[in-house]
Amino acid sequence: MSHETIYRSLFIHARGALKKELLEHLRRTRAMRRSRHHTQKTDDHGRIRETVSISERPATVEDRAVPGHWEGDLLCGSANSQIATLVERQTRYVMLVGIPSKDSETVINALIKHATKLPQELYKSLTWDRGTEMAGNKRFTVATDIQVYFCDPQHPWQRGSNENTNGLLWQYFPKGTDLSVYSQAKLNAVARRLNERPRKTLGYETPAERFQQTIASTG
Incomplete structure (x- = not known):
């Protein structure tokens, strides 16, 4: 993902009147289900060491008082394919990162590379579940100065913005899809569509x- 792609997507504004049909489309109607991927990641043999608990996360992150704090996870498809989904807690801004393999070294390398595309003011922490793909989280923190916090075991709602976003993403990537066929350009386009959707929680502004307002205030 290039700098040009990211910053071009930041300044896209939703145009026209907000229709009732669109508002209804924004709301998820299906109950959230725990994925097989989540179960596999949280069994006794899959726990990772050297984690910083979400209980140690500053209160300013919890109440979304300041920007730059993200939630992340892997969205898994067929044929051992996956993409990293990242959601900024205050603005609900979404970024998607293509991940060729879910082994920890590959995931951490991809997240480190991606983190360099944003200013430090806009990427201060990352909250993840306890999947083994984040076993190298200390290396990520050393390389980026971004602290990683981990949810309690089997508590996906502790990164609720990310869980909700993953539910919305299934509209674009049907379950059972081989996610490896999507280029980074396609992932950027899907993220842009989500970021242009008005959200009730944002007073019907878009992420x-x-x-963009956050960028302006930190510039």
């Missing part, structure tokens, strides 16, 4: 608009 892109809120994120």
